[in-house]
Amino acid sequence: MKLYTIVKREFLTRVRTRGFVIFTLLLPVLAAGFLFFEFKMVQASRTTSSTVAVVDMSGQLYPALEQAVAAGAEAQFFLHPVAATPATLTATERDLRQQVLDGVEDGYLIIPADALASRQASYYLRNPTASGASALEGRLRQAVNRAQLVAAGVPPAQLAALQGDFTLHRVRVSTAGNRADTGGTGAVAYALTMVLYVFLIMYGVVVMKSVTEEKTSRISEVLLAAVDPFSLMLGKILGVVATALAQLAIWSICLALASGYALAMAQAAGSDLLQRIPHIPLGLLAAFLVFFLLGFLLYASLYAAIGAMVSNDQEAQQTQMPVTFLLVAAVFLAFKVMAAPTALSSVILSLIPFFAPVLMVMRMAVASPPLWQVLLSMGLCLVTFLGLTKITAKIYRVGILMTGKRPNLPELLRWLKYA
Amino acid sequence: MMTGLAAMPFAISLDSVTKSYGAVRAVRGLSLQVPEGSVYGFLGPNGSGKTTTIRMMVHILVPDGGEVRIQGQPGGDHVKDLIGYLPEERGLYPKMKVREVIEFFAALKSVPAAQVRSRVKTWLERLDLGAWSEKQVNELSKGMQQKIQFIVAVIADPPILILDEFSSGLDPINANELKDVLLDLRAQGKTILFSTHRMEEAERLCDHVCLIDHGAKVLDGRLDAIRAAAGTSTLRIESRGDRALLRQAPGVAEVADFGNYAELRLTPEAQTPAAVAAIVRFLAPQLEITGFQLQAPSLNQIFIDTIAGIGAGTEVSTAHQS
Structure with missing residues (x-):
């Protein structure tokens, strides 16, 4: 009951601040605006058509190129041939150059006489970095291939079959049975752990401040006269974590709505976007949520411990370094674990509570660790969190009465004895 | 007053309580009994161990040795609801509304949810703060914040009230207003313990006093008995x-x-x-x-004489109530 009162106050006073409301609502709006802008840019670059003058010195490629360009979807080119002989080439080029500068042409393409053998051509335009150039490159490759195949005597009917794509299906072997893997699961797991990382950095400081503020404003003594320090610390941590989860939930709903809409639009436009989304197993998602919560609680309790030790923000900044280091280490180790998910070192690292929320999720994404390891690391996280909170409560109880300099380790141990 | 107090458990009793911070022995073997319904003055110079002792009574600190009992029960987190506490160093959430702060502490002190609102309203009006109920705490004057802090201590209607240096920082008008509330609470049979280093304040309000110095008891008993003994x-x-x-x-x-x-x-x-x-x-x-x-000599004089007497190795006669 007292715990609930602490959690409620912590949650409500944070959620009701103008800063929280604005930031929570503004971020999705900004993100949506940015995506919309990006989308429009891409769309614009696709729909702009370029008129390109083509000087085909090989005399064989122009028809094939025109055909390939007509079949391509990425960018639109309006090609028109310009006749030239080796003797007039220099003059023709000069004219075309002037036309590009005058804006009559968007660019011109010179296909040398030996293009079939050298597989090279030059595209002259004002902005060579524009995305259209690589599209044109692809079309040229197709045209050259086609021309070479035709030259080799392949019947036109077989050409299409010869130029098709090839797909390699990746299938993951795991205890849960074989399952098609689109290769994105590891990336998704990494993205998820980054979300955890960002939230921890953002909210760890909030927990820490919330503890030091009560110390500096001398509220802690009134609080401790009403409630035991463990409930107080637990309540504060849970309150801040609830705030973070509320924010995360709002953002997740926005993201779900936006991506649902985008997928529906893509589907309607006949895109295969839906098939290309990496498949995330439900078990992994559930494990991620559990580890997210545990990791959050664990690091929040570390930050709370720092808050209980120090007496002002400046000291807090210095003292939180080791915690930040732990977090950064966890994220760096994730690369190693992703590369060798079943190595003994990976197994051990993923059981260590401060690394588990990142590393175990990573292992689950790329390999299939035994269930007992997953449950064990969850259990260790929970026990560590509760133990840390208990220690923090002791530090807090003694720390409020001590003002002055930050304790060193032996002093801290003595504090624990006083409480 | 009820008779047969001796048969009832004391509101607060300390038995050989000690507390040290490293080499500093803040409280040494302190024993005292606060009778139910008394106004008990806990006196001593600055740094004599008053606040440490009080913090052990409300279980913010745990004694190194000895025992604290509240209404006969061993001290601990479970007796916190029996005590209203006004610490010497006051603190409220500066950004919260006055009403919300008091409501929060009321809920924390296990006041039934249905009663919280009306109690807060009654107390705010009683101390002329009704108009400030929806204001942020940091908009209030220091004196007003002190009164809010006092309301926080009494809101749960606890049988025992512990006030550490309660009049410090209060102007005479507010101090008087709160003193009237205290007298009213005493009439309702509450036990009130307050610490002070100002002897004349204790002399006006208390029926029992305990004098401590350097963490040890120097003198305690009924005020009238102590003064009578001093002649x-x-x-x-x-x-x-x-x-x-x-x-x-x-x-x-x-x-x-x-x-x-x-x-x-x-x-x-x-x-x-x-x-x-x-x-x-x-x-x-x-x-x-x-x-x-x-x-009779003033309490201040008695205190000085008693400490001087201890220094001279004279036996101190304490006047316990029967």
């Missing part, structure tokens, strides 16, 4: 003229000059009406005496 050894004289003469009067052991008046401590032989008359006769021709009174 009528003090002559208070209001006068104009050269005060240096006071020292030369017959039978005067010591002079404490307070500016507007002076207290003369009399030798045991001089504590009779005849001897007092002789003193007045000695002073009258040279000083303009506007008033004099033979009285």
